[in-house]
Amino acid sequence: MYSQIASNKRKSVILTMVFIAMIIGLGYIYSRASGDETYSGVWIAIIISLGSTLVSYFQGDKIALWSSGARPISEEDNKYVYRLVENLCITSGLPVPKIYIIEDNAINAFATGRKPEMASVAITRGAITYLENEELEGVLAHELSHIQNYDIRFMTLVAVMVGSISILAHIFLRSRLLFGGRRGREGGQVGGILMLVGIVLAILSPLIAELIKLAISRRREFLADASGALLTRYPEGLARALEKIAAHNQPMPEVSRATAHMFFSNPFKSSTVKSLFSTHPPLDDRIKKLRESGA
Numbered sequence: 001m002y003s004q005i006a007s008n009k010r011k012s013v014i015l016t017m018v019f020i021a022m023i024i025g026l027g028y029i030y031s032r033a034s035g036d037e038t039y040s041g042v043w044i045a046i047i048i049s050l051g052s053t054l055v056s057y058f059q060g061d062k063i064a065l066w067s068s069g070a071r072p073i074s075e076e077d078n079k080y081v082y083r084l085v086e087n088l089c090i091t092s093g094l095p096v097p098k099i100y101i102i103e104d105n106a107i108n109a110f111a112t113g114r115k116p117e118m119a120s121v122a123i124t125r126g127a128i129t130y131l132e133n134e135e136l137e138g139v140l141a142h143e144l145s146h147i148q149n150y151d152i153r154f155m156t157l158v159a160v161m162v163g164s165i166s167i168l169a170h171i172f173l174r175s176r177l178l179f180g181g182r183r184g185r186e187g188g189q190v191g192g193i194l195m196l197v198g199i200v201l202a203i204l205s206p207l208i209a210e211l212i213k214l215a216i217s218r219r220r221e222f223l224a225d226a227s228g229a230l231l232t233r234y235p236e237g238l239a240r241a242l243e244k245i246a247a248h249n250q251p252m253p254e255v256s257r258a259t260a261h262m263f264f265s266n267p268f269k270s271s272t273v274k275s276l277f278s279t280h281p282p283l284d285d286r287i288k289k290l291r292e293s294g295a
Contacts, residue, residue: 023048061112061120061152064262068110069254070100070122077101081128084137085121088144092231097121097147106252107131107245110262111143111152119147130248131241138228138238139264145227151220155262218281225286229293239290246283 027044055063075082082099089096097113100122107127113119121143127136146152229235245265252267260267266280 019052020050023052057114057153061114061118064110064112064259065100065120065122067254067256067259068102068122068252069104070102073099073101078128081123081136084133084140085144088137088141088231092144092148094144094148095119097144099123101125101128102252102254104252104254105129106250106267107139107241107248107265108252108267109139109143109264110259111146112155112262113147113152115150115153116147119152121147124252130244132237134232134234134237135241135244137232138234139241141231142224142228142238142264145224145231146220149220149223149227151224155220221281221286222289225290226293229290235290235293239287242283242287242290246287 073081078099078101081101085099086096088094094116097111097116097119098121100120102108102122102124104124105126106124107130109121109123109127111119111121121140123140123143127139131139146155225238228238232238242265249265252263255263255267257268261280263280265283
């Protein structure tokens with residue numbers, strides 16, 4: 001577990017560096033293709049990348065909670081949920097996170113924050129209503145495992161950074177400077193090549209970012225399932241919760257694609273094709289692994 005925590009901290013640093021490099025690269029291509037010899041596009045890209053990194057690190061959790069419509073609760077508001085979280089935190093040695101409720105009938109939850117001391121857990125009204133005690137405990141243990149493994153910092157960084165890359169790429173493609181710049185008018189071969197490379201990078205950058213998010217998120221969900229089952233010592237509770245989601249769950253209209261990978265299960269309507277590109281492993285695979293671990 002300590003090895004996983006150290007790995008996640010290293011990967012957070014690497015992800016930040018890769019993100020900044022991608023943004024600066026897009027800015028450089030933009031400047032060359034538009035004939036801007038002052039490289040103002042590079043400076044704009046640096047400002048955007050540093051700004052997005054700071055926002056994602058210090059405010060990413062608040063953005064995720066706000067965008068999902070979560071509201072904070074106290075112990076007096078819901079003693080049942082608060083006690084479950086508190087007992088699991090005592091068992092795992094974690095500080096008790098802030099607890100939020102999402103007024104949605106879907107069965108889902110997510111954790112966010114920079115570190116365990118500043119973490120938050122949000123859970124839907126549907127999870128509280130439809131899950132039995134052991135099932136809800138399994139879901140909460142899964143989310144607390146994300147906190148313990150420092151997945152929350154990494155996933156929050158991914159959510160904001162992927163969104164930033166997509167926005168910058170969209171601006172890049174729409175810019176009149178790209179198609180009306182000096183190099184484009186002169187029709188120079190170098191300008192034409194740079195313009196082509198820039199368009200390709202602008203199109204592929206968000207796709208590459210999404211594929212990275214997909215691969216990382218699936219692995220972390222399996223790890224959190226295993227860690228959650230280890231915490232409760234009852235993998236069947238988490239497996240039954242996943243079965244209820246598979247049978248009765250519904251999409252969450254308030255959730256954006258930028259934060260979807262943070263949730264316990266896919267918050268969107270599932271299909272055979274879409275599941276191949278989902279940030280979450282198939283529910284059947286997760287159930288199978290949990291049942292095998294408890295056999």
